[in-house]
Amino acid sequence: MKIIAVSGSMNATSTTRQAVKIIMKAAAEAGADTELIDLREWDLPMYDCRPDENTYPERVHTFRKKMLDADGFILGSPQYHGSITGCLKNALDFIGARELEGKFVALVGTAGGMMGATDTLNTLNIICRTLHAWPLPSMPSVPRSYDAFLPDGNLKDEKLQQRIETLGEQLVRAIRQNNGELLAGK
Template identity: 75%
Template sequence: MKILAVPGSLSTNSTTHLAVGIVAEAARKAGAEVEVFDLRKNPLPIYDARSDESTYPDNVHLFKKKMLEADGFILGSPEYHGSISGVLKNALDFIGARELEGKFVALVGTAGGAMGATNTVNTLNIICRTLHAWPLPSMPSVPQSYMAFNPDGTLKDEKLQKRLEELGQNLVATITRHGVLTR
């Protein structure tokens, strides 16, 4: 089983990358092959709906290929102005239902504020459903993420750490239970 994780942050000290990493590691431990598509290392141009997609850079074709080949996804985003990050929205604009239809998605958000990233995970939920994917019902977010992590990348809040780990485990279990493998 292949799971593609896409943390939607370009920040060097990204708490979104840390949160997605917790979910990804739990999915690995549950038996999945998890790859992180790092938009910092594989930048995508601004989506411009060009008619000749072959003119896009190699990173776009790589991203679309990995999305198509994945059996499931972990999508994470910081909450920016009450929504998802521009870099994640831009990446998702390059794909469509062809890549996501019928696949399960684990969603996680991070936020600087005490309320968490509810708007972010709700927006991701809508995007995924619009592309005919199945977001898992648990969509945890990390509030005050700038001070939520230990130096080793785990969360200080043990209950929240467990929720993120369970999200990764549940993604693998759900894909297995429903037999939704693309290969």
């Protein structure tokens, strides 16, 4: 089972990437093969609806292929002006229902404020459902993310840490159930 995690932050010290990695680790411990796509490192061009998509750089085609071949996803974004980041929206514009249809998605958001990233998570939920994916019902948010993590990458709030770890386990379980692996005893 292959899970692609997309960290939608351009920040070099991204707390979103830290939260995504917690989910990835839990999913890996539950038996998934995980891979991080850190959009800060991918340098995707702006999606511009060009008539010949073959003129996009190879990294766009690689990104699409990885998304198509994945069994499930982890999408993370900091809250920017009540929504998702431009880099994540741009990356998602390169894909469609072909890549996401019928696949499960774990969502996580981070925010500098006390209210968390509720609007970001709602936006990601809508995008996933529009692309015929299945966002998991639990969508944890890390408020005051600039002060939420320990030096080892774990969260200071043990209950939130557990919620985010559980999300990785739930993603693996949902994919297995959907693929009939649990019914077949795998």
